[in-house]
Amino acid sequence: xxxxxxxxxxxxxxxxxxxxxxxxxxxxxxxxxxxxxxxxxxxxxxxxxxxxxxxxxxxxxxxxxxxxxxxxxxxxxxxxxxxxxxxxxxxxxxxxxxxxxxxxxxxxxxxxxxxxxxxxxxxxxxxxxxxxxxxxxxxxxxxxxxxxxxxxxxxxxxxxxxxxxxxxxxxx
Amino acid sequence: xxxxxxxxxxxxxxxxxxxxxxxxxxxxxxxxxxxxxxxxxxxxxxxxxxxxxxxxxxxxxxxxxxxxxxxxxxxxxxxxxxxxxxxxxxxxxxxxxxxxxx
Numbered sequence: 001x002x003x004x005x006x007x008x009x010x011x012x013x014x015x016x017x018x019x020x021x022x023x024x025x026x027x028x029x030x031x032x033x034x035x036x037x038x039x040x041x042x043x044x045x046x047x048x049x050x051x052x053x054x055x056x057x058x059x060x061x062x063x064x065x066x067x068x069x070x071x072x073x074x075x076x077x078x079x080x081x082x083x084x085x086x087x088x089x090x091x092x093x094x095x096x097x098x099x100x101x102x103x104x105x106x107x108x109x110x111x112x113x114x115x116x117x118x119x120x121x122x123x124x125x126x127x128x129x130x131x132x133x134x135x136x137x138x139x140x141x142x143x144x145x146x147x148x149x150x151x152x153x154x155x156x157x158x159x160x161x162x163x164x165x166x167x168x169x170x171x172x
Numbered sequence: 173x174x175x176x177x178x179x180x181x182x183x184x185x186x187x188x189x190x191x192x193x194x195x196x197x198x199x200x201x202x203x204x205x206x207x208x209x210x211x212x213x214x215x216x217x218x219x220x221x222x223x224x225x226x227x228x229x230x231x232x233x234x235x236x237x238x239x240x241x242x243x244x245x246x247x248x249x250x251x252x253x254x255x256x257x258x259x260x261x262x263x264x265x266x267x268x269x270x271x272x273x274x
Contacts, residue, residue, distance in 0.1 A: 030205075032272060034215060041219035041270070062219055062245075071218075073245055103246040115244060
C-alpha cells in the first residue's frame with residue numbers, strides 16, 4: 001500500500017501543479033488557425049440562470065480575425081414558445097442590443113428550447129467584459145423579457161479568462 | 173431506499189469508474205484533445221459543441237453526436253471534427269465534440 005501511494009505521488013508530481021490547479025485558458029477556449037483569419041471559440045458558459053423561471057441559460061462566443069464582430073450563440077428555455085427578437089447585454093454602465101436570429105427551436109423535458117445567434121461589435125463586447133460589473137443578458141420576446149444572470153464571483157473568474165483571451169486575439 | 177442507494181454506490185465503486193474513450197488514458201487525470209473526422213469542405217466560420225458526461229461510471233447522460241454539435245451552431249457544411257475528453261480520478265468524465273464548419 002505504501003509503495004502504491006509513493007508511486008501515485010511520484011506520478012502526480014511529474015505534472016506541474018499549475019497545469020491542474022491554476023487558471024488554464026485551454027479550458028475556456030480553442031483556437032483554429034486557418035487561411036483568412038484564425039477562429040477563437042470560447043466554450044459554452046453554463047453558469048447563468050433565467051431569473052424569471054430559474055431555467056438554464058447557456059452561451060458561447062466565436063470571434064474571427066479580420067472581423068469586427070463577435071457571434072454569441074445562446075440557449076434559453078421557456079414554458080411557452082417565445083422566440084427571441086433580440087438579446088441585450090447589460091452591465092452597470094453599458095447596454096448593447098442586437099437582433100436575434102433563430103438557429104432552432106425544440107421541445108425538451110416539458111420546456112421549449114430556443115437556440116439563437118446574435119452578432120455584436122467586438123469592441124463593445126470587449127469594453128463590457130473589461131469592467132468590473134457582472135454581465136447580464138436580457139432576452140426580448142414579443143411579450144416578455146427574461147433577465148439571465150450569474151453570481152458575481154463566478155462571473156469575475158470567467159471575465160478574467162475572457163479578457164486574457166481577447167488580449168491574445170487582439171495582439172496577434 | 174437507503175439500502176438501494178448504498179448498493180448502487182458499492183456496485184459502482186467496485187465495478188467501474190467514470191472512464192472516457194481516449195487514445196491515451198490517465199488513470200488519475202485525463203485532459204486531452206484529438207481529431208475525430210475531416211472532410212474536403214473548405215474553411216470554417218462557425219463552431220458547435222455537444223457533450224456527454226458520466227458520474228462514477230454509474231450514470232451517463234448527454235448527446236455528443238456530430239449532428240447535435242453541428243445543430244448547436246447552425247452548421248450545414250462540416251469542415252472537421254475534434255473531440256475533448258476529460259476525466260478526474262474516475263469520478264467525473266466528460267466527452268465533448270467540436271464541429272467546425274459553415
